[in-house]
Amino acid sequence: MNVRLYIAQRLTAAVMVPLVAVHLAVIVYATRHGLSAADMLSRTRGSLAWALFYGIFVVAAAIHAPIGIRTVLAEWSPVRGRGADLIATGIGLLLLALGLRAVAAVVLP
């Protein structure tokens, strides 16, 4: 792993520590009486705070996960070098696109 990717993965990890902790708390809280779309969307729709929270979360995860996958590919599969870079980049872009679409779906009024 090169230094830039190493730093990017650690920085996004540090950013996500509080985000994942809050996410876990919300998961347990939101499912206490069964998860309902109405409850969930009433919490998130039109909320700038949740838009920022999940927006930052998605961007950080879309950077963090592909760097890990690239390392796993390089160490555990025959795919490495340029091939691993391409697959990781593709996964990162997919996560970013699907993730931002999901954020838009739950926060836009």
Add this chain to the structure above:
Amino acid sequence: MKGARLQHRTNLLWLAALVHRLSGLALAIFLPLHFWALGLALGGEASLGNFLRWTDAWFVKLSETGLVFLLAVHLLGGLRLLVIENLAWRDGQKQLATLAAAISAAIAFVFLVQAL
């Protein structure tokens, strides 16, 4: 010879590294499905609601419990690594890794009890 080469695999911190890697991999595979499901809300509250009704099934709740455990154990395992890399070394890493797994199991258990 082979036994000696694989001896490190009995080390608890090797297991912690493996759990961190596998949990990260599983979460990365789950994320596109998670995002797709949330994206159903673009089609209105009813679309998401119909999907969430399916998640009431017990086997889905069990799978979700597994995911909660994976997320918690990846968070706490990752936090341990960040502390090792950025702060002064402290002893008791095996105990901390065990504690991370225990707390994650407790969080997953609380989720399961709440969700059922």
